[in-house]
Amino acid sequence: MSSDTTPSAPAADFSVKPVLTGEKALLRPFTAEDAPVMTRILADPEVIRLTGSPAVEFGEERLRSWYGSRGEQTDRLDLGVVDRASGELVGEAVLFDWDRHNRNCTFRILIGPGGRDRGLGTEAVRLIVGYAFERLGLHRVSLWVFVHNPRARRAYEKVGFVAEGVEREALWQDGGWIDAVRMAVLAPEWAVHRGRPEAGALSSTGL
Numbered sequence: 001m002s003s004d005t006t007p008s009a010p011a012a013d014f015s016v017k018p019v020l021t022g023e024k025a026l027l028r029p030f031t032a033e034d035a036p037v038m039t040r041i042l043a044d045p046e047v048i049r050l051t052g053s054p055a056v057e058f059g060e061e062r063l064r065s066w067y068g069s070r071g072e073q074t075d076r077l078d079l080g081v082v083d084r085a086s087g088e089l090v091g092e093a094v095l096f097d098w099d100r101h102n103r104n105c106t107f108r109i110l111i112g113p114g115g116r117d118r119g120l121g122t123e124a125v126r127l128i129v130g131y132a133f134e135r136l137g138l139h140r141v142s143l144w145v146f147v148h149n150p151r152a153r154r155a156y157e158k159v160g161f162v163a164e165g166v167e168r169e170a171l172w173q174d175g176g177w178i179d180a181v182r183m184a185v186l187a188p189e190w191a192v193h194r195g196r197p198e199a200g201a202l203s204s205t206g207l
Contacts, residue, residue: 006158011100012136015074020127025095027079027127032068034080035060037089041112049150050108052171052178055154076105078129081124083115093128095141104140105132110150122155124197126172130161133190148169153181159195160185 014087015028030038041047048054070078075098093113098105098155107129111121133137135142144155153163161183169177193199 002144005042010137011101012076012098012138014095014098014136017071017077018135020079020131022084022123022127024084024118025123025127026082026084027124028082029069030070030080030092032079033065033140034067035064038067038080038092038151039063039089041110041121046055047110047112049173050146050152052146052173061130072143077128079128080203081109081111081115083118083120083121086114088114090120091124095132095136097129102140103138104142105138107132107141107143120156121152125155125159129185129190130195133187139187140184142182144180144182145172147179147181153183160189160193160197162189 019027019029020028021029032126039058042053042058042063055137056178067078076094076096078092078094078096080089081093082088083090091109093107094106094108095107109125109128111124115121129141132141142164143156144167145156162185164182164184167180167182171178189197
């Protein structure tokens with residue numbers, strides 16, 4: 001049985017909303033003023049398809065209230081993903097479903113058209129998951145990814161997420177059922193590779 005820290009470790013403090021900075025991406029707290037951009041991102045057909053979200057119109061005012069209140073949440077962390085090169089908000093990264101006793105939570109991310117295919121998503125995953133382990137003291141971070149989204153699965157694998165199982169026929173979309181893969185990364189694993197398991201593997205082989 002793994003024991004990276006004691007079960008009595010201090011509870012994670014989700015009331016702090018950090019700014020996390022990488023080479024390409026910056027993660028920052030949301031404000032109500034982000035609603036117009038997020039309205040467009042959430043309505044993007046590819047975002048809807050790959051996340052399995054219902055194709056409904058959220059409405060800018062509803063999203064203004066939602067994103068304007070993210071800073072008040074003490075049991076989750078919602079951060080906007082910003083392209084540092086352009087300063088454009090391109091998506092969101094979220095830690096939620098916090099299980100205080102077992103020190104775990106669920107993770108999700110979505111990237112709109114303006115941030116795809118440039119490594120922003122992978123870096124954003126690494127930044128927020130690193131924060132979950134190194135600052136919040138979590139033991140486990142898990143997620144679900146649909147099998148028709150191999151690009152996202154590859155990004156998660158690059159950061160150290162490991163496939164644990166399949167939820168069969170979890171999503172009905174475009175006339176067919178789609179499976180979902182459960183993935184997770186644990187604190188002891190993160191302590192070894194810091195979100196770069198492939199680099200660690202190469203180092204161990206002397207390459």
